[in-house]
Amino acid sequence: xxxxxxxxxxxxxxxxxxxxxxxxxxxxxxxxxxxxxxxxxxxxxxxxxxxxxxxxxxxxxxxxxxxxxxxxxxxxxxxxxxxxxxxxxxxxxxxxxxxxxxxxxxxxxxxxxxxxxxxxxxxxxxxxxxxxxxxxxxxxxxxxxxxxxxxxxxxxxxxxxxxxxxxxxxxxxxxxxxxxxxxxxxxxxxxxxxxxxxxxxxxxxxxxxxxxxxxxxxxxxxxxxxxxxxxxxxxxxxxxxxxxxxxxxxxxxxxxxxxxxxxxxxxxxxxxxxxxxxxxxxxxx
Amino acid sequence: xxxxxxxxxxxxxxxxxxxxxxxxxxxxxxxxxxxxxxxxxxxxxxxxxxxxxxxxxxxxxxxxxxxxxxxxxxxxxxxxxxxxxxxxxxxxxxxxxxxxxxxxxxxxxxxxxxxxxxxxxxxxxxxxxxxxxxxxxxxxxxxxxxxxxxxxxxxxxxxxxxxxxxxxxxxxxxxxxxxxxxxxxxxxxxxxxxxxxxxxxxxxxxxxxxxxxxxxxxxxxxxxxxxxxxxxxxxxxxxxxxxxxxxxxxxxxxxxxxxxxx
Amino acid sequence: xxxxxxxxxxxxxxxxxxxxxxxxxxxxxxxxxxxxxxxxxxxxxxxxxxxxxxxxxxxxxxxxxxxxxxxxxxxxxxxxxxxxxxxxxxxxxxxxxxxxxxxxxxxxxxxxxxxxxxxxxxxxxxxxxxxxxxxxxxxxxxxxxxxxxxxxxxxxxxxxxxxxxxxxxxxxxxxxxxxxxxxxxxxxxxxxxxxxxxxxxxxxxxxxxxxxxxxxxxxxxxxxxxxxxxxxxxxxxxxxxxxxxxxxxxxxxxxxxxxxxxxxxxxxxxxxxxxxxxxxxxxxxxxxxxxxxxxxxxxxxxx
Numbered sequence: 001x002x003x004x005x006x007x008x009x010x011x012x013x014x015x016x017x018x019x020x021x022x023x024x025x026x027x028x029x030x031x032x033x034x035x036x037x038x039x040x041x042x043x044x045x046x047x048x049x050x051x052x053x054x055x056x057x058x059x060x061x062x063x064x065x066x067x068x069x070x071x072x073x074x075x076x077x078x079x080x081x082x083x084x085x086x087x088x089x090x091x092x093x094x095x096x097x098x099x100x101x102x103x104x105x106x107x108x109x110x111x112x113x114x115x116x117x118x119x120x121x122x123x124x125x126x127x128x129x130x131x132x133x134x135x136x137x138x139x140x141x142x143x144x145x146x147x148x149x150x151x152x153x154x155x156x157x158x159x160x161x162x163x164x165x166x167x168x169x170x171x172x173x174x175x176x177x178x179x180x181x182x183x184x185x186x187x188x189x190x191x192x193x194x195x196x197x198x199x200x201x202x203x204x205x206x207x208x209x210x211x212x213x214x215x216x217x218x219x220x221x222x223x224x225x226x227x228x229x230x231x232x233x234x235x236x237x238x239x240x241x242x243x244x245x246x247x248x249x250x251x252x253x254x255x256x257x258x259x260x261x262x263x264x265x266x267x268x269x270x271x272x273x274x275x276x277x278x279x280x281x282x283x284x285x
Numbered sequence: 286x287x288x289x290x291x292x293x294x295x296x297x298x299x300x301x302x303x304x305x306x307x308x309x310x311x312x313x314x315x316x317x318x319x320x321x322x323x324x325x326x327x328x329x330x331x332x333x334x335x336x337x338x339x340x341x342x343x344x345x346x347x348x349x350x351x352x353x354x355x356x357x358x359x360x361x362x363x364x365x366x367x368x369x370x371x372x373x374x375x376x377x378x379x380x381x382x383x384x385x386x387x388x389x390x391x392x393x394x395x396x397x398x399x400x401x402x403x404x405x406x407x408x409x410x411x412x413x414x415x416x417x418x419x420x421x422x423x424x425x426x427x428x429x430x431x432x433x434x435x436x437x438x439x440x441x442x443x444x445x446x447x448x449x450x451x452x453x454x455x456x457x458x459x460x461x462x463x464x465x466x467x468x469x470x471x472x473x474x475x476x477x478x479x480x481x482x483x484x485x486x487x488x489x490x491x492x493x494x495x496x497x498x499x500x501x502x503x504x505x506x507x508x509x510x511x512x513x514x515x516x517x518x519x520x521x522x523x524x525x526x527x528x529x530x531x532x533x534x535x536x537x538x539x540x541x542x543x544x545x546x547x
Numbered sequence: 548x549x550x551x552x553x554x555x556x557x558x559x560x561x562x563x564x565x566x567x568x569x570x571x572x573x574x575x576x577x578x579x580x581x582x583x584x585x586x587x588x589x590x591x592x593x594x595x596x597x598x599x600x601x602x603x604x605x606x607x608x609x610x611x612x613x614x615x616x617x618x619x620x621x622x623x624x625x626x627x628x629x630x631x632x633x634x635x636x637x638x639x640x641x642x643x644x645x646x647x648x649x650x651x652x653x654x655x656x657x658x659x660x661x662x663x664x665x666x667x668x669x670x671x672x673x674x675x676x677x678x679x680x681x682x683x684x685x686x687x688x689x690x691x692x693x694x695x696x697x698x699x700x701x702x703x704x705x706x707x708x709x710x711x712x713x714x715x716x717x718x719x720x721x722x723x724x725x726x727x728x729x730x731x732x733x734x735x736x737x738x739x740x741x742x743x744x745x746x747x748x749x750x751x752x753x754x755x756x757x758x759x760x761x762x763x764x765x766x767x768x769x770x771x772x773x774x775x776x777x778x779x780x781x782x783x784x785x786x787x788x789x790x791x792x793x794x795x796x797x798x799x800x801x802x803x804x805x806x807x808x809x810x811x812x813x814x815x816x817x818x819x820x821x822x823x824x825x826x827x828x829x830x831x832x833x834x835x836x837x838x839x840x841x842x843x844x845x846x847x848x849x850x
Binding site: 003004006007010011013014015016017018020021022024025028029031032082083084086087088089090091093094104106107108109110111113114115116117118119120121122124125126129146149150153177178179203206207208209210213214235236238239242251254255258261262265266269270273 | 565568569571572573575576577578579580582583584585586589590593643644645646647648650651652655656664666667668669670671672673674675676677678679680681682684685686712715719743744745746749766769770772773774775776779780800803804807808812820821824827828831832834835836839
Binding site: 096097098164166167169170171172173174175176177180185189282283 | 380396
């Protein structure tokens, strides 16, 4: 066939690929939405999971799992932000481009790719057993914090390094100390970039199942009263619903919970992305 | 004539690269001294030694003495931030902070404070009025006040290139330095903005010692009282501008000035 | 401000405050360093007791994984096979579609389409894995069963397909970045020589972006190898050493998640899981390292 026809054919194929991708999203989200929206009700959001006649926790609502997920995210926020953000600031500002620093960032970058279950294993060995936290909220929260620590550090580093050297030079040439330069210039200008990284990390932590599966989530837990209690979480709830026998009820609840989780997590991710593009608009170096 | 900056046996190396070789020069108070020379001759490195900006580069090693007002600023125990409060710098490309015009100029006074009433060694914060006064004074001295007085709270980036550079000058003036270093301040500006800054420099020398690096010989001829010619890291010739341009002593200088080289 | 005061170092409260701020930051940095190195330390530390009793050769070449019976079998090949099967079949499906979509996005799509397509990809990337697993378990498996009549409803193909869906967003965004980094001048040169847009893409753009695309593929596969929930829910989790994509398989990640919950601490079974975890860690670390290296070389070439 001639060149023009070939081009047209290939372009159609390529367009087809994009269509497939969009279709996939439409089908999956559509299925979740249709299957789950019916179950969304006030009760769904405010009642805890309750057993049906066979004892399977497929009735009631997702209050405890939802609260559990939110508490986890708050804990991860508290634990990983100071260490991740402040640590990264130190490494970028004081260590700069030294050999140690470059090696360290290679390590951090790759730790961001470690499978979540491996973090779960670490959590089990270190937190559940060695430190005797047992299967608990705190063990799960720390495990998730460890998992997102590399992501937060890399995001902070990139936000800081995006600030041109000329701005730092200007500050230093006016007699500012290193900390004054960081406090009055580096931090304010990189704040949105850092926040984007933080929100994306929290979204990631909230959506993960494997690490909490092995460090403390439990099927019959209620709202945790203390850090050493076990807890429920939305992702785990969804998984559980696929393992029961009461199919019709369970599957519908799973879809409904999945819809809620998507709204929560994807909402956060999209929010972070919008924040990032607004930030790029503001600082047109 | 009192010498304000005396530089003795200054040698600067970046790792194995010997960039400045045995520089000896006395820069005079309240005059404009121009540093000229072809690209790569070490002019920027030289000027950055005076306010210890080269400290920011880990691979940079400075040997020799830079004596300002009787104090060698490279002596052990000297705080570089104190040095930079007395020696200001304006860079090649205007680099205002992404803040308002007012905040740009107010930044340095705010973080430095002023000597307290009780003890000259302690520092207290400035009042809002004092900050405002300093900002106004600095902008007037930098010949920018009339153009920005109605938009002090607008972003510095809304100014033109030439205005941004004068803003950077105002920002430096706000620390009330004794010496101001200019590293090719006009190379990113159009001729009209350049002319305004050159006029400003001549005005500034009434109160400040000015050292300006420039790759534009005509600029040096226009504004400088004394000129130093650098070539490949060495100080070739230093003297009264008029004499340097009309009757240079060294062959190398003559070749550069007549355009046969560089 | 500038008085004729000597420029000596001040030892005031301000200095002490500043030093303590940097000390705090240093402390945070040290915590992060220590903590992150713990991962490797714990994996190795807990795998060693296992390897003292079972030889690595036996571990790496045994085709039977059954720690629950007596005598227990610790051959990791079934699990490794499970992981490779779903990841690579998934990659084979995801790569053409992902690259095709990326090319469409960068070169062919109009700005209006691009404005809707890009967020779609971002949303796909943000969906939690358990939701994908849900879809695979409840819907995709039934569709596959209707078409292929497999031995087992939950099988490797199911897992491979859902992993493909999860890999596509990574592939698309990284491949897009790679292609956008190719200098415009290259494309313009090709067009100026009379090539049409497709030929330019095929013969100039894609080859130029190949290292970045390669790195994208590597990272996507790394993600697939490390995925846990989606495969647990999709593949059936039967431990068997097979290359049949229609049979149920158990991946390394699934084995870890399932077994850890039921194993008592400090038993041989417990340590064996760390051996599997170590192997998994090494594989993903190696893939990421290689992908990073390719990316770094690639960035150098165009900088």
